[in-house]
Structure formats: structure tokens, C-alpha cells
Amino acid sequence: MRVEFRLSGSGGQGLLLAGIVLAEAAILDDRNAVQTQxxxxxxxxxxxxxxxxxxxxxxxxxxxxxxDYLLALTAESYRTYGALMGAGGGRGLIIVDASVPLSSDIKARTVSVPILATAADKVGKKVVANIVALGVLGGISKAASRESLEAAVLKRVPKGTEELNLSALRAGFELAEAALAMRDARRVDAADPRIAAMDDARKARKGVDDGRYR
Amino acid sequence: MRVEFRLSGSGGQGLLLAGIVLAEAAILDDRNAVQTQxxxxxxxxxxxxxxxxxxxxxxxxxxxxxxDYLLALTAESYRTYGALMGAGGGRGLIIVDASVPLSSDIKARTVSVPILATAADKVGKKVVANIVALGVLGGISKAASRESLEAAVLKRVPKGTEELNLSALRAGFELAEAALAMRDARRVDAADPRIAAMDDARKARKGVDDGRYR
Structure with a gap:
């Protein structure tokens, strides 16, 4: 089972790093991953x-x-890439920052999440919005486990910023939980059948249920 | 004209960063680039x-x-990826670290360059071997200008390490010059016709000759 992520925003938002960490976390979970910029x-x-x-x-x-998942942190990236969602017949989910006005022209399933505000207000540093977003993507898609995401974050962030970035990641996990709980409002699939199938295949291979995500 | 690079080595050598910087430098030169891990x-x-x-x-x-260019910093990566060179009919060049013993089983054009030793001895930090290698790749391929490589390095390396990394990059440029000068020894093409054609096309588009590389 293949799951595709597109992370979009403005140049300075560190989405390349978020993509690298997501790919590395999946590897720690014994999956294959390719990260492209x-x-x-x-x-x-x-x-x-x-x-x-x-x-x-x-x-x-x-x-x-x-x-399967489009992250859009800016209005421009939402317009540009949101319009492409579902064009191939997929049922991809748009995860858009809450600061971006939604457009009725963009028909794909959408969940609006306060990623930038959480980074700025709750974590206290705007620059960690990419890691908050990573937590949201990981938490909603379950394509990588929390433990692996944390380990991959620790491997890639600059020394001295580990605690800050872990806080950001966990704030992202919480946003994901909230988004999943609100599925009535915007039709988020809490248990994506593709991810569930991937999990089942992996567990069957390992012969264990590690219960890594609740 | 399309030019392909494969950067290989061991996990901790920072080749992902080198690839990112190479791609970003090409963009500063108004080319297109994709970086993949x-x-x-x-x-x-x-x-x-x-x-x-x-x-x-x-x-x-x-x-x-x-x-077109394979960088191999370890014996394992040289064996693994060197054996694939030229399989598609291309005339790719292997740039292998001088610490790696060459194998007669690997038939592609090869140049042996002291990248790791230059990082450790001349620049003084083993960890900048990736940036030395970037200078070698840029200098031999001329797929990105020196100015753009320097600007892209400054954008991506951690604060406080700018001078160290610029020294590493320039040490790589010098190694490239030496490798190009030795072309008799190992048949390195100093003026790769693919790159020359790319340059000509770009200059024609811009209507200028910026003389960016001598």
C-alpha cells in the first residue's frame, strides 16, 4: 500500500525538513520511503x-x-495544490492551516487546523510550524508511529532545539487528535482504510501488534 | 539537457544536505532541479x-x-553503485574517494579524489566532507556556478559554521580543478559536451555570457 504526501507552503517554512523527517520515521517503522523536493x-x-x-x-x-494528504500552510499553496486534489480519482485529504480562507472551488475533503497559531502561541516559536505540521500529518495519517517520528525529529533538528521541537511535534499530535475527533464537521476519515491495510500487513509480517497508536 | 547525480556513502556523511544544496544552487542559476532521497x-x-x-x-x-556523475565516499557505495554505472549506455563518471581501493570490475570512467582526507586535514573537520564533495561535484560537472553553490551553502548550513563550510566548498573546487587537470590519467572530460550544451542554451535564453566559470 502506497501513501503519498505533498507538503506545501512558503519557502521559509521548513517543509523540506518536515518531509525528510516523515520519510525517516517511516523507515524506522520498517517501511520504504522516498522524499522529493x-x-x-x-x-x-x-x-x-x-x-x-x-x-x-x-x-x-x-x-x-x-x-493522499496535502498539507497547505499558505493561501497560495492551498489554491495551487488544493485545486489538483482528487483530479486523479483519489480521495485525498487537504490539511490546511486555519489562517487560510477556504474556497468552495476546492472540492476535496478538507480539514482546517491551527498549525501556525499553535507554533506561535502554544509552542512559542513560529519557526517550528513545520514540526507542528509534521505531528498533524503523522497523527492523522498514522503512516509513521509517534515513537519513530520523535526519534527522527531528534536526529534531524539542530542541537539545543530538541525539547522545543519535541513540544512542537506533540502539539501537532494533539491537533491531529482534535481533527480526527471532529470528523463529523469536515468528514475526516479517522481510520483511513489504506493506512489500516498497511498496518495490518506490517503487523502480520512482524507477527505482533505493537499498539503503537491509540 | 538533463544531468543526473547520484551521491552515495555512509549514513552519517551528510549527502542529503549536499544534494539539497546542489539542487538549490542550480535553481539560483535559473535551471530546474529535483532532489530525491x-x-x-x-x-x-x-x-x-x-x-x-x-x-x-x-x-x-x-x-x-x-x-552522469556518481559520487562514492565509501568502498561499499563504490561497489554497489559503481557497478551500475554505464549500464544504461551512458558515459557517466565515477568520483570516488581516494581512500577507496579501485576495482577492475567497475568499468566506468573513474576519478579518485581525496575528499575525506581534505576535509579532515586541510579544512580540519571530517564532518564537512559532504561540502568538500559538493565542491568537487560542482567544479567537475559545472552544473551549477560557484557563486550559486556558495550562496546555497550559506543558506543551508547551521549558523556559526558558514566560514568552515565555505572553506570546505572551496577546497572541493580546488580538488575539482586538479582532477580536471589530470584528465590524461583517468580520462575525465574537462568540458563535458552535455554541460556545455546546457550552458549554451541558458546563455542564449538570457542573451548574455556571464562568464561565471573559468
Whole structure:
């Protein structure tokens, strides 16, 4: 089972790092992952994107062709990439920052989450919005375990910022829980059948249920 | 014109960062670039790789299928990825660290460069071997200008390490010059026709000759 993520926002938001950490966390869970950063005309003019593909199989094509999860931290990235969601027939979910006004032109399933405000107000540093977002993506998709996300964050963030970034990640987990609990409001699938199937396959392989996410 | 790079070595050598910086430098030169990091069976067991594709055209397929340049910093990565070089009919060049014994089983064009020793002895920090390697790759391929490589390094390295990393990059440029000067010994192409064509196309587009590399 293949799960595709597209992380989009503005250039300075650190989404490349978030994508790297997500991919590395999946590896710690014994999955395969490819992280891609594209630059060029599409990435210029303010919108930045990073992609991650996670799979229990070999990954033949490393880019997200019809993302299962789109993270959009800015209005521009929401417009640009939100409009592409579902075009390939997928049932992808848009996770958009709560500061971005929603558009009725964008038809994909959408959940609005206060990622930037949580980074600024609750964690206390705007720059960790990428790690808050990582926690949200991990918590909603369950494509990587909390333990692996924490370990991958600790591996990649600058020395001296470990506690700050762990707080940010955990704040993201909490936002994910809240989003999942609100599924009535915006039709978030709490138990994505694709992820459940991936989990089942992995557990069958390992022969254990590690109960890693509740 | 499309140029493919594969950077391989061991997990802790920072080749992902080198790939990111190479891609970002190409963008500063108005090219397109995609940086990819794959994890999974192929990346486990010590060998790590990152890939960069640079092109003046759109990049349809973001992975290196037949690399023009393979960087190999360890014996394992040299064996693993060196054996694949030229399999697709390409004339790719292997840039291997001088600490690695060469094998007659690996037939591709090869240049042996003291990257790790230069980082440890001349720059004074083993951890900047990735940036020395970046200078070598940039200097030999000319796929990104020196100015852009320097700017991209400054953007991505941790604060307080700027001078160290610039020294490492410039040490890499010098190694590249030496390797190019030794082309008789190991048949390095100083003026790769693919890169020259890319340069010509770019200059024609811009209508200028910026003389950015001598």
C-alpha cells in the first residue's frame, strides 16, 4: 500500500525538513520511503513543496501523482495544490492551516487546523510550524508511529532545539487528535482504510501488534 | 539537457544536505532541479544515497536512471553503485574517494579524489566532507556556478559554521580543478559536451555570457 504526501507552503517554512523527517520515521517503522523536493517554475513565486511517498512495497515512481494528504500552510499553496486534489480519482485529504480562507472551488475533503497559531502561541516559536505540521500529518495519517517520528525529529533538528521541537511535534499530535475527533464537521476519515491495510500487513509480517497508536 | 547525480556513502556523511544544496544552487542559476532521497532496502545496510537531477527543461522523471556523475565516499557505495554505472549506455563518471581501493570490475570512467582526507586535514573537520564533495561535484560537472553553490551553502548550513563550510566548498573546487587537470590519467572530460550544451542554451535564453566559470 502506497501513501503519498505533498507538503506545501512558503519557502521559509521548513517543509523540506518536515518531509525528510516523515520519510525517516517511516523507515524506522520498517517501511520504504522516498522524499522529493522539486525546484523550478512550479516552485517559484512563493509556493514551495516537498513530497514523501511511503510504502510497504518498492517505490517505483517517487513523486506524488495523486496525493493522499496535502498539507497547505499558505493561501497560495492551498489554491495551487488544493485545486489538483482528487483530479486523479483519489480521495485525498487537504490539511490546511486555519489562517487560510477556504474556497468552495476546492472540492476535496478538507480539514482546517491551527498549525501556525499553535507554533506561535502554544509552542512559542513560529519557526517550528513545520514540526507542528509534521505531528498533524503523522497523527492523522498514522503512516509513521509517534515513537519513530520523535526519534527522527531528534536526529534531524539542530542541537539545543530538541525539547522545543519535541513540544512542537506533540502539539501537532494533539491537533491531529482534535481533527480526527471532529470528523463529523469536515468528514475526516479517522481510520483511513489504506493506512489500516498497511498496518495490518506490517503487523502480520512482524507477527505482533505493537499498539503503537491509540 | 538533463544531468543526473547520484551521491552515495555512509549514513552519517551528510549527502542529503549536499544534494539539497546542489539542487538549490542550480535553481539560483535559473535551471530546474529535483532532489530525491530514497530509503528502504536499497538504502539500508550502510549505503546511503541521494540523487539530484538538473535540467533546463521540465523534469518528468525525478530519479537518476543512468547517472552522469556518481559520487562514492565509501568502498561499499563504490561497489554497489559503481557497478551500475554505464549500464544504461551512458558515459557517466565515477568520483570516488581516494581512500577507496579501485576495482577492475567497475568499468566506468573513474576519478579518485581525496575528499575525506581534505576535509579532515586541510579544512580540519571530517564532518564537512559532504561540502568538500559538493565542491568537487560542482567544479567537475559545472552544473551549477560557484557563486550559486556558495550562496546555497550559506543558506543551508547551521549558523556559526558558514566560514568552515565555505572553506570546505572551496577546497572541493580546488580538488575539482586538479582532477580536471589530470584528465590524461583517468580520462575525465574537462568540458563535458552535455554541460556545455546546457550552458549554451541558458546563455542564449538570457542573451548574455556571464562568464561565471573559468
Amino acid at each position: 522539486s525546484y523550478g517554475p512550479e516552485a517559484r513565486g512563493g509556493a514551495s513543496k516537498a513530497e514523501v511517498v511511503i510504502s510497504d512495497e518498492d517505490i517505483d515512481y517517487p513523486k506524488a501523482t495523486d496525493p | 530514497s530509503y528502504g532496502p536499497e538504502a539500508r545496510g550502510g549505503a546511503s544515497k541521494a540523487e539530484v537531477v538538473i535540467s533546463d527543461e521540465d523534469i518528468d522523471y525525478p530519479k537518476a536512471t543512468d547517472p
